[in-house]
Amino acid sequence: MLKDYDFDDFENPYSSFKTKELGERLSRAQRLIGNLNIPVLIIVDGWESSGKGYVINDLVKELDPKHFKVSVFENPTEEERSRPFLWRFWNKIPGYGDFAIYDRSFYFKLFNNLSIDGEELEKDIKDISSIEKQLLDDKTIIIKFFLHQKEKTQQKRIDELKDDEYRSFMISERDEDQYDHYDEYLEHFDNILAKSDFTFSKWHVVSSEDKKDASDKVLGMTNDLIHQGIDRIMGMQKGGSRKELRDYLPQEKPLAELDLGLKLADEEYDELKDELQLEARELAFQLYTKGIPTVLVFEGVDAAGKGGAIKRLTREMDPRGYEVVTTSAPSELERDHHYLWRFYKNFPKMGEMKIFDRSWYGRVMVERVEGLAEMEEWDRAYAEINQMEEHLHNFGTLVLKFFIYIDKDEQLARFKDRETEPDKIYKLTDEDWRNREKWDDHIEAMNEMLVRTNTEHAPWIIVEGQQKEYARIKVLKTFIEHAQKILGQKD
Known part of the structure; x- marks a missing residue:
């Protein structure tokens, strides 16, 4: 040349x-x-x-x-x-x-x-x-x-x-x-x-x-x-729709295979929670001192308990060492850029932990179902997201993605619970009800997302969320397991 x-x-x-x-x-x-x-x-x-x-x-x-x-x-x-x-x-x-x-x-x-x-x-x-x-x-x-x-x-x-x-x-x-x-x-x-x-x-x-x-x-x-x-x-x-060109339609439906009957007794939950939260705190400190950046993603159906799981995970952690990034509809400035732009801006530097309450996966879930992204856009997003997460991994980032799932009946029960309790009513929105009307479409999108973006360097951990206590303990245990693993690799 x-x-x-x-x-x-x-x-x-x-x-x-x-x-x-x-x-x-x-x-x-x-x-x-x-x-x-x-x-x-x-x-x-x-x-x-x-x-x-x-x-x-x-x-x-x-x-x-x-x-x-x-x-x-x-x-x-x-x-x-x-x-x-x-x-x-x-x-x-x-x-x-x-x-x-x-x-x-x-x-x-x-x-x-x-x-x-x-x-x-x-x-x-x-x-x-x-x-x-x-x-x-x-x-x-x-x-x-x-x-x-x-x-x-x-x-x-x-x-x-x-x-x-x-x-x-x-x-x-x-x-x-x-x-x-x-x-x-x-x-x-x-x-x-x-x-x-x-x-x-x-x-x-x-x-x-x-x-x-x-x-x-x-x-x-x-x-x-x-x-x-x-x-x-x-x-x-x-060029029109590329629908006929989609050559990958995963048949796996991981959400259908979950055992939503998994539970913990109250005494067991209380005993495990306190012990695991202290261990999570120590590991978060070690991740910080060794300069290991951490990205934790929380996704799931509405009312599945993402906020509660995040709160229990971070309960004993030093708040100076982590930040919860809540993802809502993009601003005008964010809509004026590539959809990944706003997430790159929030990625952690060495030693930091960023916890995403909803994330870039909105591209292949809500934007897909609501028609806010063309099929060509959300279909290629699987590869784009995998590449982005691989880039984070190559930098030495611990990337963990939690998907918390409850069934349709449990969701309705939690919606009604929120309607009747003053402390919870703010959590229920018109959008939650609209999403529920498209339950099957959302589940189809979620299943495809879980299959196509589950990688070794950024795995999905599907959490059975029917009992909140069980889900919170699983999140804590999984974080501890993967944090110990990456810290062991650094020794």
């Missing part, structure tokens, strides 16, 4: 246009994608001192600043290092109808580590491919540029910056290191570009021997690629 690049054969098909004219064309494209509510992600990467700042400056000059944001990704901060690899990038993805321009990107770590190879390289490439594919499936236009230059050009630019008292600060150790080991980096970049030149998001190598030519070419290509992306997205929308 780079080693075979012919600088002498560089052609700029946009050379007949003035830079301002190219910028105005891109500005019109920006208004179009704003009207169509399509997000655009532009990545500008390349050699150090290759003119990334120059190119980005021209790229945004004629754009409406209310609808673009430039983010610079270099060495991660201490806060960013304490989070999963993709966390900082998810926080900067474009909203619908906006541009996000990355000066460097997810590729920064790979490009600047000559020693990365083997399993670590493949894992990072897989993580990057997942975020790009997920954004693309969410109708994001992704454009990736790599600015290429000759060794002597890099030397000249470094020397020019060194001689400029006002810009010498722009020279970093990376500039010097890349120049000192130009051939090694050339081969390294070539390898990374080849591995990440995905069919769904290709790299566009642009010669930056002449920065103005490079800038004009990036401007012109961005405009053309945006229009190609719009055509692709419009074609997707006209």
